[in-house]
Amino acid sequence: MDAVLEMTNIQKKFGTGHTEVDALTDVNFSINAGQFVSIVGPSGSGKSTFLTIAGGLQRQTSGEILINHTDISKLNEKKRTQIRFDQLGFILQSSNLIPFLKVSEQFALVEKLAKKSLQERVDMLLKSLDIENLKAKYPKELSGGERQRVAIARALCNDPSVILADEPTASLDSKHAFEVVKILAREAHDQNKAIIMVTHDERMTKWSDQVYQIEDGRLSLAE
Amino acid sequence: MFLAWKEMRYAKLRYALIIGIMILVAYVVFMLSGLASGLANGHKKAISDWGSSTIVLSADSNKVASASVLKRADLNRAKTANTNKAAVGLFATAAQKSGSKTKTNVAIFGAQKRSFVVPKIIKGRLYQNAHEIIISKNLSDEGYHIGDQIKLASMTHKFKIVGITKATTYSVEPVIYLNLDAFTTLKYGSQPFSSASQKPISLIAIKHKTPKQVTVTTGTSDTKVAKMSTATLIQNLPGFSAEKITLNTMIDFLFIVVAAIVGIFLYVMTLQKTVLFGVLKAQGVRTRYLVGTIVSQSFIVGAAGVILAFILGYLTSLILPEAMPFTIDGMQWLSDGLILILVSIVGGLFSIRTVTKVDPINAIGGE
Numbered sequence: 045m046d047a048v049l050e051m052t053n054i055q056k057k058f059g060t061g062h063t064e065v066d067a068l069t070d071v072n073f074s075i076n077a078g079q080f081v082s083i084v085g086p087s088g089s090g091k092s093t094f095l096t097i098a099g100g101l102q103r104q105t106s107g108e109i110l111i112n113h114t115d116i117s118k119l120n121e122k123k124r125t126q127i128r129f130d131q132l133g134f135i136l137q138s139s140n141l142i143p144f145l146k147v148s149e150q151f152a153l154v155e156k157l158a159k160k161s162l163q164e165r166v167d168m169l170l171k172s173l174d175i176e177n178l179k180a181k182y183p184k185e186l187s188g189g190e191r192q193r194v195a196i197a198r199a200l201c202n203d204p205s206v207i208l209a210d211e212p213t214a215s216l217d218s219k220h221a222f223e224v225v226k227i228l229a230r231e232a233h234d235q236n237k238a239i240i241m242v243t244h245d246e247r248m249t250k251w252s253d254q255v256y257q258i259e260d261g262r263l264s265l266a267e
Numbered sequence: 268m269f270l271a272w273k274e275m276r277y278a279k280l281r282y283a284l285i286i287g288i289m290i291l292v293a294y295v296v297f298m299l300s301g302l303a304s305g306l307a308n309g310h311k312k313a314i315s316d317w318g319s320s321t322i323v324l325s326a327d328s329n330k331v332a333s334a335s336v337l338k339r340a341d342l343n344r345a346k347t348a349n350t351n352k353a354a355v356g357l358f359a360t361a362a363q364k365s366g367s368k369t370k371t372n373v374a375i376f377g378a379q380k381r382s383f384v385v386p387k388i389i390k391g392r393l394y395q396n397a398h399e400i401i402i403s404k405n406l407s408d409e410g411y412h413i414g415d416q417i418k419l420a421s422m423t424h425k426f427k428i429v430g431i432t433k434a435t436t437y438s439v440e441p442v443i444y445l446n447l448d449a450f451t452t453l454k455y456g457s458q459p460f461s462s463a464s465q466k467p468i469s470l471i472a473i474k475h476k477t478p479k480q481v482t483v484t485t486g487t488s489d490t491k492v493a494k495m496s497t498a499t500l501i502q503n504l505p506g507f508s509a510e511k512i513t514l515n516t517m518i519d520f521l522f523i524v525v526a527a528i529v530g531i532f533l534y535v536m537t538l539q540k541t542v543l544f545g546v547l548k549a550q551g552v553r554t555r556y557l558v559g560t561i562v563s564q565s566f567i568v569g570a571a572g573v574i575l576a577f578i579l580g581y582l583t584s585l586i587l588p589e590a591m592p593f594t595i596d597g598m599q600w601l602s603d604g605l606i607l608i609l610v611s612i613v614g615g616l617f618s619i620r621t622v623t624k625v626d627p628i629n630a631i632g633g634e
Contacts, residue, residue, distance in 0.1 A: 092631050095631050101628045102628050125552075126551065128550065128551035132551070134630070136631070140549075142270075142547070143543070144274045144277030145270075152269070153269060157551075157552060
């Protein structure tokens, strides 16, 4: 199968001289459309660095990263921003929702920025995530679980190839956390999306197609 | 605009407060501006009503109309059509109605009844001799009516009011027009002059499309004259520039205040949103869009404040006491309003650097 995100020999160093730190060492990773992959590691292991590089938010020291066969580290900031908008979706720890927009307006903003109608897709997502009744509510009026479901819909609405989820269950109790992870797995399979979830909670990995662990900046497949 | 509006709707109170401050400052600007126009008008209106292009004073008057002394004969030295030049006498005194004890300060202009400086009569008729006068509407509002006999200065004989012109002022006093002979006797009493042409006047007003072409000849025995534009004469009216500069400096300072207030407000709002901006940037929203949001908000704050202050200022002008020299100069208010909106946008621009500096990397892994 075709890899939508492919990372080869990624190194990331911070600082110089005796303060130099290897955040990522020799990372090789690839994910196909329709796959749900978890990356587990304790804090400080390099999870966040991995996500920021995969998401084109910072550049690796060496190595290659391809999103749909384009090496994003070679693009300028403007093009990377455009790729993040068109091809990547982010689901963040607490929420990536805008506090002063109602749920329906969160999607309206994406429509305005994308300059196209996403109405059908948004309706389908809201229905599939069972959050149609939340349209007129502000994020602060939602429960943690509802908020993450809206965030998932927000990440998916522009039809990206890759979804990067940064500890999406961190602020949820385990019941809602499991529910969110199950939704992520389902959306990956149903919508043929590549979803990468980074978490420190190993219980969350049982619905993943593949589980990696990351420790001291080295990524390996978990047994 | 979308984000800008939605945020303002969500944080109603905060934005209402900043718009409230904007209204107050813009209101003060409009009031000062109206006062400046009103005072300026009070000083110059009678002169700007003439519609003259050029004024000739005696050279030693130092451009002050009331200090200028010319002769009636000097009118011939100005080389332009007779209908476009006028000898004007200027005198300030007090008027007193027969049978009344109150005196009213007035500005008196002496001019031949057919000269272009004499304002249109809105009621009654023009003066026909040296005992008849016409008064401005604002003087008639103080209880002077057509047919009344009034005493001017220390003259023993009375003047009869025969006509009323529209309201006008000079040196912030109502205006009386009378003929040149009346002016001469008023100002110089029974002082003898060798001929009518030797009788003194204050200035010559000239109306010409191309003022540069107007020349004033100077023979060896002639009084030296100073030719200037009407605008220059007005600038040199006693107190005119001083008042204008004072009020305009206050207004200019308020422009800086607006830039600072809006700037600081939006800067604080921006600082509170750095995390959100990081998330938006990570999601692929361009910095330009975020900057546009802030600039739109500063525009909305500025425009809303200006429009509401405009209305408030207008309503205030309706209830101001008559004695307060307040004039709404539409163009002036418009330009003040536009500058206010502009400086509030400038205030919004302070935050651009902060937005640009937000690193989307902070959206990941942060709390």
